[in-house]
Amino acid sequence: MSEHFGRHPAAEIYLSQPGLGPVLVARVLGEFGDDTTRFSNSRAGKNYSGQSPITRASGKRTLVMARYATNRRLGNALHQQAFSAISRSPGARAYYDEIRGRGIGRHAALRQIANSLVGVPHGCLKTGTPYDKATAWQHRVGGTKSSIITAAA
Template identity: 40%
Template sequence: MLAEIGDDRARFADARGLKAFAGSAPITRASGKKTVVTHRHIKNRRLAAVGSIWALASLRGSPGARRHFDARRAAGDWNRQAQRHLFNKFLGQLHHCLQTGQRYNEHQAFPPPLTLAA
């Protein structure tokens, strides 16, 4: 993944640029009364393929990613949509880690759900 992104930390000004490069950010086209949301056809295909595998593999190893994926599925997303959303979240976290020099922290990336007081 890092070989596809490159070693220039200033290459992507924000996480949205990285997500668009990877092809995980949706395209919204609005024309008058009609709005259509589609997936990107022009993207880095190797990075997009890795994203699908990354999201799928994280479901076993990361309880936070599993919670996030299950919440998206419960909200009505299809399996592929929930995977793409999880990949988007991981790309945002990767961009943050590369920009700040911090290590990935599961508890910051996916905070545990709040418990309701009685």
């Protein structure tokens, strides 16, 4: 798998993502496809993979639900990526610890990590640059969340 995946034009960009090894990256690429124009933005990819929640607000009530119609194989692969990323990426680990500190369960925290990570390849492929941990986690800077970047450094 490693030998053949290395021939793909974007192999270096995909393999630079935290938590993706040669087998899991091939699985993610197979589910997403390699057409860079397939998704107009990273939100479309997040919705397709089922990582972004559906929020419905009506009056005083707000309901947050998981997506039902998704690519479940891709969602599973991204969940595995998030699990691997929390041990390999200091930024992902700090974000995971912050989420768990708010009393959110393990799987919900992993879904939030996966939601953050699934948009990264879209931007990397668009610009043709490999993953950079400082760029990937810079949106977490500010307010009480600046400790994540400090932990990632």
